[in-house]
Amino acid sequence: MTILVTGAAGFIGSNFVLDWFSQSKEDVISLDLLTYAGNLENLSSLDSNSHHHFVQGNIGDRDLVPSLLKKYQVRAIINFAAESHVDRSIYDSKDFIQTNIVGAYNLLESARSYWNDLEKNLKEDFRFLHISSDEVYGSLHSSDQPSTESSPYRPNSPYSASKAASDHLVRAWFQTYNLPVLIVNSANNYGPYQFPEKLIPLCVLNALNGKPLPIYGDGQQxxxxLYVKDHCSAIREILNRGKVGEAYNVGGSNEKTNLEVVEILCAILDELKPKFDGMSYRDQITFVKDRPGHDKRYAIDASKLKSELNWKLQETFETGLRKTVLWYLENKTWMNHAVSGGYQHWIQKQ
Known part of the structure; x- marks a missing residue:
């Protein structure tokens, strides 16, 4: 049988597919619309793998998705497909509503129709696993305990509001239609293949090109x-052993300010790729005007995942960040391709 991975050419989706094939020969259908953040180069190492099938398409396509589910006898859908950048959602929220809410609804309906027609044993084994965010819980004060699965939803950006809405839809399809769903709310991911609009790859790119390392406000957010491969291992455990209808938080136990993250990153670059003038990359740090509604703190309590499914982190922040920086240093061609075209226009707007 087969799993269907949506958003499979994006950052977390592609890492999940690559990680899946490092441990399994079960077929994967990778579905991705290939918008600006979807990159087929992320999956190029699978070009000769007969168990991998890439399809360019939209999760909202009510003809395509059902045909894929039936053709490949899909046993699970892992939904990574989403617009995910807060800054873009502030500038124009339309795509976030369309993909994260309407797209999720259409995917749920395609899954429900397919699941209803399955034989009993296949019906019991089917799973719809939805990838969400810690941002749905909203901003925490410094004295607040980390968010648990029972924390109230208080989204503060168009992005987090659209993800919160999709979470509610997924829960409703379980409660109303008994569709066997699982929800994963994860912390900030970082690692290979991350599109360089996000803090860590953006700062790596700018550091190497002698540009400012922009930090919003005072950098104390x-x-x-969470290292992306730790997230992937958690998803596998939740898919295999998670309780249907439940949500699971996946955290990295690595609370750091944005300024701390960039300073650690600069120290790693100083060691691995020292500047010719002997100066530190920290000199390129620049504080810029804060974005509207910038949440002060996110923190995730992953104790449920650890206690119920015995999941454990494999990376500290420092080891994961070092691996991440090394990957970008060793994959400059990927980086150059990722930042061509429309990316430059977006950076100028920012």
Missing amino acids: IRDW
Whole structure:
């Protein structure tokens, strides 16, 4: 049988597919619309793998998705497909509503129709796993405990509001139609193949090109950082052993301010790729006007995942960040291709 991975050419989706094939020969259908952040180069190492099938398409296509589910006898859908950049959602929220809410609805309906027609044993084994964000819980004060799966939703950006809406749809399809769903709310991911509009790859790119390393406001916004391959291992455990209808938080136990993240990154670059003038990359740090509604702190309590499914982190922030920086240094061609075209126009707007 087969799993269907949506958003499979994006950052987390492609890491998941690559990680899947490092441990399994089960077929994967990779579905991706290939918008600006979808990059087929992320999956190029699978070009000769007969178990991998890439399809360019939209999760909202009510003809394409059902045909894929039936043709390949899909046993699980892992939905990574989403617009995910807060800054873009502030500038223009339309695509976020269309993909993250309407697209999720159409995918759920395609899955429900397919699942209803399955034989009993296949019906019991089917799963719809939806990837969400810690941002749906909203901003925390410094004294607040990390968000748990029972924390109220308080999204503050168009992006997080659209993800919160999709989470509610997924829960409703379980409660109303008994569709066997699972929800994953993860911390800030970082690692290979991340599109360089996000903080870490943007700062790597700018550092190497002698450009400013932009940090919003005073840089004291706190995020919990999760190495993407740790996230992938959590998703596999949740898919295999998670309780149907439940949500699981995946955190990195790495709360750091944005300024701390960039300073650690600069120290790694100083060691691995020192500047010719002997100066530190930290000298390129520049504080810029804060974005509207910038949440102060996110933090995730992943104790449910650890206690129920015995999941463990494999990377500290420092080891994961070092691996990430090394990957970008060793994959300059990928980076150059990723930042061509429309990316430059977006950066100028920012």
